[in-house]
Amino acid sequence: MGYPINRHPEFRYKTEFQSHEPEFDYLKSLEIEEKINKIRWCQTTNGALFLLSTNDKTIKYWKVQEKKVKKISEMNVDPSKPIGNGGIASSSNSSIGKQYLANGGDKYDLPRNDFSIPPGGFPSLRLPVVVTYDETSLMARCRRVYAHAHDYHINSISNN
Structure with a gap:
């Protein structure tokens, strides 16, 4: 069929993603390849x-x-900026008068409200700082999977 060149559609790259992973059909002892048979928009x-x-x-x-x-953008908190409530005295963790629970735990292991960050903060604490840019990229997200609904191979799909 001799179609003129200008009648063929022009395809432009949009994005790429891994659609299907290799699977194994345990009932038929067949490996299902990760290839794509059909795509329908x-x-x-x-x-x-x-x-x-x-x-x-x-x-x-x-x-x-x-x-x-x-x-x-960066992996550490700026040490010149104050973090939390650094000026409040920290709680004591002495073992005098500790009460132990029946399961061997310590009742003081529970979260407390009197915890404070030491003066100067935690210099070795590494926290990520996430920055949103004006750039955009296409992201693919699987919304629904229709798997193993039949015994036959899928040769084509339609969205009607």
Whole structure:
């Protein structure tokens, strides 16, 4: 069939993701490959893209949408900024007068409200700082899985 070149659709790269994992059918002792047999795009709503993907035994319904990029900008808290209530005296942990429970636990192991951060904070404490950028990227999220509903291989899918 000699179609002119300008009649073929132009495809542009959007995103990529792992749709299907390798599985094993224990009843038939068959390995189900992670290949994709068919992809069907569904109607869009709210700017999100929906698609159906299938391998030999499983159909998955995906939502692909733009999300703002979040990255970790630094891994430590700025030591010049005060953290918490650093000026309050810390609680004592002396073993005098401790009461033990029947299971061998210590009743003082329970969370208390009188805990405080030592003056100067915890210099070795590493906390991530997450920053949201103006950049967006497409993220795919599996919304529903239709698995092992039949004994036959899936050759095609339709969204009607």
